[in-house]
Amino acid sequence: xxxxxxxxxxxxxxxxxxxxxxxxxxxxxxxxxxxxxxxxxxxxxxxxxxxxxxxxxxxxxxxxxxxxxxxxxxxxxxxxxxxxxxxxxxxxxxxxxxxxxxxxxxxxxxxxxxxxx
Amino acid sequence: xxxxxxxxxxxxxxxxxxxxxxxxxxxxxxxxxxxxxxxxxxxxxxxxxxxxxxxxxxxxxxxxxxxxxxxxxxxxxxxxxxxxxxxxxxxxxxxxxxxxxxxxxxxxxxxxx
Numbered sequence: 227x228x229x230x231x232x233x234x235x236x237x238x239x240x241x242x243x244x245x246x247x248x249x250x251x252x253x254x255x256x257x258x259x260x261x262x263x264x265x266x267x268x269x270x271x272x273x274x275x276x277x278x279x280x281x282x283x284x285x286x287x288x289x290x291x292x293x294x295x296x297x298x299x300x301x302x303x304x305x306x307x308x309x310x311x312x313x314x315x316x317x318x319x320x321x322x323x324x325x326x327x328x329x330x331x332x333x334x335x336x337x338x339x340x341x342x343x
Numbered sequence: 344x345x346x347x348x349x350x351x352x353x354x355x356x357x358x359x360x361x362x363x364x365x366x367x368x369x370x371x372x373x374x375x376x377x378x379x380x381x382x383x384x385x386x387x388x389x390x391x392x393x394x395x396x397x398x399x400x401x402x403x404x405x406x407x408x409x410x411x412x413x414x415x416x417x418x419x420x421x422x423x424x425x426x427x428x429x430x431x432x433x434x435x436x437x438x439x440x441x442x443x444x445x446x447x448x449x450x451x452x453x454x455x456x
Contacts, residue, residue, distance in 0.1 A: 230386075266351055266448055268431065268445075268449065269387075314384075332389075332444060333389075334379075334386030337386050339384070
């Protein structure tokens, strides 16, 4: 089955610790995204990548880092510099044509709930 | 002011009711309008997708876009308990090579038997 997987489903982080959230897709999509979802707020864009080895900051990139070494994978690291990391993190992918993101749906993974202890 | 405004609810209706969910927006460049449904502790899934103005119907769901009023709606007819979820509106504009999706805060809907 084609889709997006995220792991782990739940993650607990201690103060000062870096943690990495996994996102894998087998949809052959070029574009991938990371969002953060907090109660009462919409999805906020953290980072996005339109092609392998290239990524751009979104609206709330501070305290986060990403890599895009493979088309299928777009891991997100939440660093100790992120002061309020407790949230629901969603990864998404989207089909593109050349360098242009098509206006097609973004497919979302099941999410990772991160809690700071 | 947020680019996209959406009443977070919660909205509670009896089974069989017609539900109306709405979003307003401020950016007149938005051309693509989407509704996502998100069940509790799950990722959002696309429900409806509309380009520019007009209506689109899919089974019990109808999406409407009124660009002159900067207002979009999702109607659910004969609502079912399985429709209980959070509904997120999302929209994007043509801005070069990347078209960023802007999401509303989501409206939580509960349909009770």
